[in-house]
Amino acid sequence: MAPEPLVRLQKVSKVFPGGIVGLDGVDLDIAPGEFLTLLGPSGCGKTTSLRVIAGFESPTSGNVLLESRDITGLRPFDRPVNTVFQDYALFPHMDVAANVGFGLSLRKLTSAEQAKRVREALDMVGLADKLRARVSELSGGQRQRVALARAIVCEPRVLLLDEPLSALDAHLREQMQVELKRLQSRLGTTFVMVTHDQTEALSISDRIVVMNKGRIEQIAPPATLYDRPATRFVASFIGTMNLLQSRFVGRDGERLRFAAGELPLEAISDSGETPAAGDARTIGVRPEDLLADGEAGEGTAPARVSGVVFHGRTLRLHAELGEGTAIIIDAPRRADGSQFSVGDVAHVSLRRGANCPMLAS
Structure with a gap:
């Protein structure tokens, strides 16, 4: 008690x-x-x-x-x-x-x-x-x-x-x-x-x-x-969060599947709500829960890099998905010095197991 x-x-x-x-x-x-x-x-x-x-x-x-x-x-x-x-x-x-x-x-x-x-x-x-x-x-x-x-x-x-x-x-x-x-x-x-x-x-x-x-x-x-x-x-007030307008695709157990343009997302709902197919929701995604790769792969979406900010062991990439949605990604800084530059295309995916909240207004 x-x-x-x-x-x-x-x-x-x-x-x-x-x-x-x-x-x-x-x-x-x-x-x-x-x-x-x-x-x-x-x-x-x-x-x-x-x-x-x-x-x-x-x-x-x-x-x-x-x-x-x-x-x-x-x-x-x-x-x-x-x-x-x-x-x-x-x-x-x-x-x-x-x-x-x-x-x-x-x-x-x-x-x-x-x-x-x-x-x-x-x-x-x-x-x-x-x-x-x-x-x-x-x-x-x-x-x-x-x-x-x-x-x-x-x-x-x-x-x-x-x-x-x-x-x-x-x-x-x-x-x-x-x-x-x-x-x-x-x-x-x-x-x-x-x-x-x-x-x-x-x-x-x-x-x-x-x-x-x-x-x-x-x-x-x-x-x-x-x-x-x-x-x-x-x-938006606590830390840095991508607020991505997404459409509901389906459910996989407790995980709700969404898509922000071409980017597949999984979310959780504390309220227990399951949206109807195609319904729009705002999904919160932390920059550290996004992965960026130089090559396309399953579950990735292309994003053009518009800015790179040095954050010590990581680089904060400001990028834009194909439909014009701004997105922020925290990518590890590579030891060999090869990394993304402004104008490059990063292929973005959601980190496996990321807990992305479905947000109330």
Whole structure:
């Protein structure tokens, strides 16, 4: 039996002045101890959802529950929730210890207990040696760690992270993703993070909530979102996906057979739907699930290469099938240096066993 959710949003809507819809009837359960990420483009409702949980925004309708208690009307500082902001919001005139201990200073704790918890929090984020450093002396990554320490020192039930890594360079950002997940696992605290960076979300989340236009498109673990996107929006937002208009040809056991022009495809349907013969459907195909060969063969379709992009061990081929359909293929880079060039014809086929979803609109 699944545990009772720690946080629950029930039919939460938020309409801003001017009739702008921020959230549209959102239902969301967040489990104790999970790392949940709200993902989507600008204006999708992810930050509004975070601010509603934190209490910085009041929903127009609906309820926010924490451990089955309705906290919709509680002020932010009355909720056992802390937030790490995008700009860290540190006090420049205070040293690291004072920044981390600021929230504790509002509680009935002895000075010795406050100092002990500050040291423990800084040790968790690897900054025990920066206790008396000034904020201005710290790097971006160190400031981010101080902000995390300040949030966890008060032992919140839920830690909210609003694009916490967006100000870091690429190398440090990847390093901090690992540190963030390590810290969450060590604490066992529920983390809810907002990001527009799909790679970041896929790297460290237990589950991802993909949002669009104030609504939830899909909630699933990273692998499920990547392999089995439920809608065209999720398929196009998570990774790179070819969205191929195809006609239904027949069924082979659980595999549905389609054709995108001359290209034979096999798909899966989570809904169990079997289309009628000749019906059109959108089939999602990842570039790595397409094979490209210099010679025609059974199950292949010709595609003229219009662009070649270096991707390390692979080359990303931008090509066009005979009927003008654009297609992207990730082809291994050959050790002998022979590979496709612009203008070449690649004979494309579907990798055996590929799980291509039949997508809802």
